Amino acid sequence: MANKHVNAIVVGAGAGGGVVAKELAANGISVILFERGGWPVYDECINDELRNQRTFVLGSAFGPDWDRHPRVLLGKDGTKRIVVANGWDYSHIAACVGSGTVSYGAMAWRYMPEDFKMKTTYGSVAGSTLEDWPICYDELESCYEKAEWEIGVSGDDRNNPFAAPRQKPYPMPPFENTKEGTLLSAAARRLGLHPFPIPMLRNSVPYDGRPGCIRNRTCIGFQCPVDAKNGTHNTVIPAAMATGHCTVKTHCQVAEVTTGTKGRATGVRYFDNKDREQYQTADIVIIAASAIETARLLLNSRSKLFPNGISNESGWVGRNLQGHAYTGADGLFDHDVRDRIGPGATFGLCDFNHHNKGIIGGGLLCNEFHDLPYGFSQFRPPGAARWGKAHKEFQVKMYRRISAIRGPIQEMPNFEARITVDETVKDHWGIPVAALSGERHVLDHEHCKFLSARAEEIIREAGAYQTWKTIGGKGLSGSQHQCGTARMGNDPKTSVVNKYGQSHQVDNLFVADASLFVTGGGFNPVLTIMALGYHVGNYIVKNWNGSKFK
Amino acid sequence: MDRRKFLKSTVTGLGTMAMLPACAYDPAPFRFFTQKEAECVIALTDQIIPADESGPGAVYANVVNYIDQQLVRVFRNEQSVYKKGITALQNSCKKIYGQLFHELEFDTQTDFLIKVESNNVPKEFWDGIDPAQFFSMVIRHTMQGFYGSPVHGGNKNYISYRLMKLEYPQVVGQNRYRRNHGE
């Protein structure tokens, strides 16, 4: 029984996939949106810290599960290790409709114009594939605005002198500073910096028929109990379904993109919710499965015409895997600085994103989300007791007297940090799994040293009696901000897709997630992923004439 | 309920009823640990999070129950590590102090664990298990059982949240459509 042909398939109902599906469906293009997970269910984990998406001790609330989705880690010395999603080195992305947008911290940053022009701004970097994006900020500005208004962002960047220009203000007022945020902002201002409220994909006031945020302590890594956290699962995907042109197929694992003899994509081969192999044909295929899974899917889509994977003539599919090395500093105070009100992160500053002396790029700095009890028990200043009475005393006494400022450093893309597929290790459905190899560029650790030192200065100025840095920036990147593995570019020899996310080789194959990123910016990526979703969707809608692209 | 399930239940039910007199009243509190192993683990958790002036610790919170519960579920793969580790720990203790771990005085236990932490224990008992890593694992599990949700078996009566003066359950009302209508 063949499935009915549709105009478009979108693989992955995440930040990018959800937006593209809606843009197409709203313009009469029939879409099937495949998702390997299910619809997120709050009641399963509620606010269980041990099954939080970020503290996945006993499992993660929104998957992926540990039984069916192995990956392989390739060490420098040629060792091979099979990993499952119970450790950070797996680099998991939530497996549910909405993906990370269900449980994220929801920071909603626009990248700065320099983030799209890293090579022009800083020149080439030895040992890195640092390059400009084929699009500039101005081309994406209207898409950022669409994301902010359609999905819903609270913010105010009038106190950010480094803010990229905007046509329309944010749709919702910013969140207020917490007690800790107020203290640290004042310190930052005394140092001549420019703190301002973090834009959030959360309702600060009722919006879109859903209530305002209740300042829950258990926010990041959890689903919102009142649906005030905006993601694609409660905005654009239901809107897509309401048009009547979009069907969401959950618990479907897509194995490969199928191609015909003419070198065009003809659809996908997938396994449905009962593990039966099926085929779905479509005129257009859009992959938005997250950087690692998108690369894996492209590499697994091999045929006579595409022996190295579809759209991989350049050999750049899976290359330049980036993420964000989080770096920063913590401090201890002799009075309570944290109060009861969640979720915590309230201000950011962009003073160190660009034009730092001796540094290429840089990154944002923000105060952190509040620690939860178990997470806090695992975090101590260097030299502190790890168990026993002293540990317990610290837990009870210092829980409200600790403060942290952290930020994502913009990584230098490394060609050798890559995704391949393993020929022998297969997942539950017999599909070759992703193999992660390589490591960050050596400059990343240096840049982290710079940014964490700036963070420490602020905390010290705020009055901490003891401060320490968490530098990071080594090892292989990826994690939840993974990007770069199907980079966009004008030159087919050094990119996978063009400036519209369209494959250089296969004109009806698109990518619409963070794999498109050339460089990762020094910001949380999700709003940019959503903007690119509008950008790619807009191109398809304008140029698809019903049977082919103009 | 469909007929098949009903029949299966009935048959098993009747069969069990016939056997019931044979069931001795034997409360088996732990799913994985033997009584002796549990005593050792309880003493370990008592060291890791002791009761003190600020309040009760891991023993009150029933953390051993958390570890026991997870060892038959998510931590299935650690079962042999725990068995071997506890045996190695007891044997090392016997060799150094002449007593089992849970029979020692509190301060002696602390001294012993500091030795374990720095791998300063008789090597012959620790074949295939790194003492420091084993202890780190027990620390992690104890912290999870103490500070995690009670639904996983520990943190009895939210003791850790009460110690930390965390407002739990979180008191937060919803956005009401009627304000103080005088009821």
Place this chain on the structure above:
Amino acid sequence: MKIKRRKTITVIVFIVILVLSTGYSGWNAAHPRRSCASCHEISPSVETSLTSAHRSITCSQCHGTALSSGIHSLTEKMDMLFTHVSGREKSSQDIRMSESQIVEIMERCRQCHQIQYADWKAGGHSATYAHIFLDSTHNRTERPYWDCFRCHGMFYEGTIYDLMEPVDNKGPWKLKNPAQANVPVMPCLSCHQIHSKNEPRQPAMAHDHPRNIFYERDQRNIPFGLNVRADRMFLRADYFIVPGIFKDGKKVNTPAEYDYRLCVQCHSPNYTHEAGTEDDRTPTGVHEGLTCYSCHAAHSNNARESCGACHPAVSNCGLDVTAMNTSYISADSPNNIHSVACNDCHPKGKGM
């Protein structure tokens, strides 16, 4: 031959029934330690119940017997046996009652606690799923979401999407399972845990008068708390942290009693903890520091007869408080009884 065989079969069947009935009656009459506690999953619960205020009541009086509700209870008990035999590594914590079992037990609570049941039924806490989730004024302005069950519906086995549709603020709304409409959202077990250590009291008496509550509490453990849906457990009221409540920047003198701590779990202010916001009823003004039970009867929450407990003896005005312009007299009064302060009527001091 055939007749003899039939006779033999009849005799055998008769003997089997006799044995089973004797065994069955014996089982139900036996001490819990010898019957229910034979299964190790249940023995901790049995031990706790023997230290509880209900220690002289056998298990089946609350939990029913295999035949107490026809086929339904029979299949339920068979299921329990089946799980015991087939379920691996189960313990007492894995056992939870379903919502229908909880509601069924409530009907048995009623047999002894008739007055409390009647009071509860007369008050607001006996609301049903239909009352709460199909209230269109509420749903239009405050759409349903996951968290609703935290306060009303904590035993519901499912999510808001399983309960009703559509889950939005447009409606019209309906319950997916019509049988859910008359199920109470806050049955007895929302606030009471029977299997908990406590001393027995006098047989069920009218302890709904506010004064009686205070009188008894000293000798016994707190008999109420909240069934916390998120962690699927009951937490006794004295284990709750006292939330800090504020009014106009100053800390409110919240009641020290434990019943306030329970009530405020659901009748909560918004995240700023400003008194009077959202569902909060923390008394400020003239009633500041008084606990809920000072005025509200335990199960009916009725406060109409409570004024006499303190007024006119502790009135500063010597006036009949029931006639004053507060929300006691009229819901439209601007002076809510929970927050009424002297300044509300005396903005310039003693002179009006």
